[in-house]
Amino acid sequence: MTRTAYENIKTIGYYIGKIVIAFGLLMLIPMVTAVVSAEWNVVLYFLIGLAVAVIVGYFLIILSTPCQKKLNWSQGMIVASLTWIVTMMVGALPYWLSGNWLTFLDACFDTMSGFTTTGLTLVQDMDHLSDGINMWRLLLTYLGGQGIIVLALIILPRTMSGVFTLYIGEAKDVKLLPNVVNTAKAIWGISLAYLVIGSAALMLAGIWLGMQPFRALLHGIWIFMSAWSTGGFAPMSQSILYYHSLLYEVITIIIFIIGSFNFALHYSIWTGNRKEIYKNIESVSFLITSTILIVLATAELAKTGVYTNAAALFRKGYYQMISGHTTTGFMTIYARQFIHEWGSLAMIAIIIAMLFGASASSTAGGFKGIRIGIVVKSIIQDIKRLMAPQSAITIERFHFIRTQILEVDYARSAMLIIIAYLVLFATGTVANVLYGYPLLDSIFESASVTGNVGLSAGLTSVSMPAGLKILYIFMMWIARLEFMSVLVLFGFILKGASKTWQKN
């Protein structure tokens, strides 16, 4: 190994170590929850998890010290992508120890699903889960929604330099404030403010629905964390159907739509620029695509005749569609109802919604509204160019915080990412089919994983092959990080491997 490669690894190790320690400290929150709920074994699971996080973190720091502390571009990208893998393994420990996940792989699957705000789960006996474990599941989702590294930037700002690369590596490219640490603080400030308001609303709704106040509070916090992060995990196996309540559905819809907005849009509105929401390319794109897809799905559902009145038709159709489009994954129907009762057109509509996703630099997944908007506008620009005289210059603009001229580079990079998502989606679909699942189920589940959504047609289960579980973990991870940092990691590994090969 060359000296440079060795130095690179040391710097990467140092930063991952720091972030793993910060991540481990978060286990204190479910630990306290477990103490309050008198779940003593669960306290031990988190104590073990915390201890392992500290050991792994400091072990990496000890091995890496002394090292160059300023991160360069590729190091930042690698730290961003590898951190998600290391924290997945550490975060899976309490799950695995609880016995509610049959294997460590299943526990890792759920941790990655939470981090990436996907919401697919392999948990066993969910309705008897402890409060401590539930708090960890939903906290991981909340944490993943804002970004693990975004949080680490706040906890460890003084010891980290070159951190903007880390931030970019986690697929957050919006700079709300000139300083990246202040941007991270602003993101968490927005999320925590909504946490208080949203949890209180859900708690009051829960009490009104007949839940005991403490349970209503816990469910309020958990459902908020999941909805805001467009995550899709829920404390009960029936997801939102458990509550049998229009009020709960309305509140969660509001939360996950707001949660799916770009943090730059949030910041803009919070700082007084309320008109931004009407002009922003992402909110406009979301409004158009969601309206078209909901109309399609509702028309098909009306044709199938499953829902006999308009209220039921709208309530079921709208909830599932918006949940899919915002990449949340909350459900008010059973997974297999998609296959048996939704009809082909409604299924196509929801698959497209899941792939489109919501906003960039938000908690959501999918292609993202800004890319769809840019690609559509660039197609319009091309058509205009074809129709205009040869000497005419056509300029297309789009509004995202400020009005910008649509340049070819924007369209090309948007298209590249969309193609990458489509390749991932096709890979997942083919793999599902190769493992023997029906085509429609395969397409649906692959779209859900690619878009980090969490809606399921019933394919994701504990009995699915280990190979498919590993593939899904990989798909959730690469899709959430929007490819770049993971590709840099692979490039780094391949480069190292080829040098070693040449030496030998």
Add this chain to the structure above:
Amino acid sequence: MAKKLIVVILGLVFSTLTFVAPVLAVTVDSVTMIEQAKEYDKKIIIYEGEVIGDVMRRGTFAWVNVSDGSNAMGIWLSITDAAKIQYRGGYHYKGDTIRVTGVFHRACPEHGGDMDIHGERVEILKLGVKRSIALDNKYIYLSIILSFLACIFAYVGKKRQ
């Protein structure tokens, strides 16, 4: 006289149906209900499982969710029937196992299209219990050892920095 006769006959038919229907009803599990929802829609069925989570009162009725191990199904009960439930399943408790006889709805028009069962008769098959969850010694030892190791690593790591 004829009117009285009709009322008596109708009364007899109604009461016969009321008592006979549950006998004719078939026991259906949640997977079958979901997979063959169309077949069982609006039919009287028997469903058995453990009460989980909350009993959520809505006026003179209540929602109870009952799990048969594969899925949980929402049951719409009168509060008199709901009051029979003593234990609700969760981490600390195994809930009452109940048998519900009622009408299955693939997409209930009264409840916003929910797949549910409107319970007409509820029997407690087995009372729930408080689960005895003893502290596991191996986890106690493991947490002590790992915490000790973590302190050592933290001390050395801090010094190295």
